[in-house]
Amino acid sequence: MPNQRLHSCFTVIVFLAILALQACGSTNPPDGATYPAWKLPLDNGSIWKNCNGPSSTESSAIENYLKVKRTQEEKTGPWWKSKIVKMKAMILMHRALNIVFPLATLILLLIILPPYLVFKLLSYIKRSIFSENVAGKVVLITGASSGIGEDLAYEYAVRGARLALVARREDRLRAVADKARNLGSPNVFQVRADISKVEDCKRIIDETLNHFGQLDHLVNNAGISQAEYFEDCTEVSDLTHIMDVNFWGSTFCSRFAIPHLRRSKGKIVVISSVAPWSLTPKLSVYNASKAALISFYGTLRVEIGSHIGITIVMPGLIDTEMTSPSSLAKFSVRFCPPYEPANQCAKAIVKSTCRGDRHLTEPFWWNALLMVESLCPEALDLLLCWNFMVNGAQKERRI
Numbered sequence: 001m002p003n004q005r006l007h008s009c010f011t012v013i014v015f016l017a018i019l020a021l022q023a024c025g026s027t028n029p030p031d032g033a034t035y036p037a038w039k040l041p042l043d044n045g046s047i048w049k050n051c052n053g054p055s056s057t058e059s060s061a062i063e064n065y066l067k068v069k070r071t072q073e074e075k076t077g078p079w080w081k082s083k084i085v086k087m088k089a090m091i092l093m094h095r096a097l098n099i100v101f102p103l104a105t106l107i108l109l110l111i112i113l114p115p116y117l118v119f120k121l122l123s124y125i126k127r128s129i130f131s132e133n134v135a136g137k138v139v140l141i142t143g144a145s146s147g148i149g150e151d152l153a154y155e156y157a158v159r160g161a162r163l164a165l166v167a168r169r170e171d172r173l174r175a176v177a178d179k180a181r182n183l184g185s186p187n188v189f190q191v192r193a194d195i196s197k198v199e200d201c202k203r204i205i206d207e208t209l210n211h212f213g214q215l216d217h218l219v220n221n222a223g224i225s226q227a228e229y230f231e232d233c234t235e236v237s238d239l240t241h242i243m244d245v246n247f248w249g250s251t252f253c254s255r256f257a258i259p260h261l262r263r264s265k266g267k268i269v270v271i272s273s274v275a276p277w278s279l280t281p282k283l284s285v286y287n288a289s290k291a292a293l294i295s296f297y298g299t300l301r302v303e304i305g306s307h308i309g310i311t312i313v314m315p316g317l318i319d320t321e322m323t324s325p326s327s328l329a330k331f332s333v334r335f336c337p338p339y340e341p342a343n344q345c346a347k348a349i350v351k352s353t354c355r356g357d358r359h360l361t362e363p364f365w366w367n368a369l370l371m372v373e374s375l376c377p378e379a380l381d382l383l384l385c386w387n388f389m390v391n392g393a394q395k396e397r398r399i
């Protein structure tokens with residue numbers, strides 16, 4: 001009995017102590033409500049602000065104690081336990097998937113690949129025989145004043161397509177338009193525009209629609225290059241212009257063209273490059289802009305489905321203004337891969353587009369580099385280093 005009384009007394013004292021602590025520790029949160037002391041922000045000592053509490057050292061000791069208590073409570077609570085169980089299950093699942101998934105995929109591929117390759121071959125033959133006839137169709141080409149774009153204009157002209165040619169240099173566009181008419185295009189329309197400006201991208205599509213009333217192929221070809229090590233670039237904001245032309249110029253034009261291409265069941269041609277896997281030094285942002293195009297249009301193809309055909313072209317080294325001797329002089333190089341004439345490249349692009357290909361690497365042999373990049377990237381790094389980092393200071397950078 002005395003024991004029981006003692007126990008009751010002790011309980012009442014503890015209860016009162018807790019109440020006192022709560023009263024001292026209560027503060028006014030922003031919404032006017034109060035909350036228990038251990039949930040207070042502990043770093044400002046506010047727990048003691050309503051009473052003449054302990055000294056600052058005592059205060060920090062108590063705060064530390066409460067902090068530990070709080071952490072322990074959180075760590076031992078049911079929410080925390082279930083979280084730990086879930087995390088452990090996730091880790092186990094990923095460990096299992098790391099082994100099972102690649103193996104299962106490999107086996108599945110071995111089964112599926114032979115019939116799939118036969119299907120692809122038959123589909124290729126069918127698409128080659130029933131290739132699209134572009135005579136009378138409307139083709140818009142950006143960057144048509146020189147290089148690949150110029151030769152694309154001639155290739156489409158020979159096939160009887162009507163052309164909308166876009167670039168900034170009007171005199172060059174006029175000359176290309178005249179030659180395209182002579183080669184057989186029934187109607188050639190020129191638009192002077194800078195595709196790095198979104199309003200120009202919209203205007204290009206609007207003016208083409210106003211002139212022809214339809215759009216069948218959009219060829220996103222315009223692009224600019226780079227010739228500087230990334231760390232040497234002092235005006236980093238200049239680099240965004242490469243993205244503005246090469247990536248945003250292409251995607252904005254496509255955005256404004258999509259409703260019209262849907263109507264005509266048309267096609268988008270994108271001139272990317274082998275650059276994303278040939279990783280040439282001094283072209284870091286250019287390479288990235290071309291990689292972005294591949295990823296963007298791959299995704300767009302999934303979003304749009306079969307309504308609009310998308311052909312992503314990855315040219316190798318093509319003989320154009322971009323690869324003129326004066327442009328290449330900015331690169332120190334031991335060995336320069338062989339060029340392909342721009343007209344050969346243009347022919348392959350139009351053929352591939354009319355066939356409805358998803359990808360084209362032109363010339364084909366550049367695909368070998370993709371294999372090296374995927375299977376032994378270190379070897380490619382060494383090769384690129386040996387080939388491009390040849391001059392004094394540049395050499396010291398990497399070797």
Ligand SMILES: NC(=O)c1ccc[n+]([C@@H]2O[C@H](COP(=O)([O-])OP(=O)(O)OC[C@H]3O[C@@H](n4cnc5c(N)ncnc54)[C@H](OP(=O)(O)O)[C@@H]3O)[C@@H](O)[C@H]2O)c1
Pocket residue numbers: 142143144145146147148149166167168169170172193194195196221222223224245271272273274314315316317318319320321322323
């Ligand atoms: N040559 C190669 O080895 C190679 C390899 C892979 C990929 N590519 C790609 O192929 C495409 C064509 O290049 P190219 O070799 O034919 O070079 P290019 O002869 O220099 O042609 C580039 C074209 O883009 C136009 N252009 C540039 N900036 C523009 C802007 N802001 N607005 C509108 N048009 C613009 C240029 O016309 P204006 O200056 O008159 O505007 C020119 O017609 C580029 O996307 C390039 O990245 C080339």
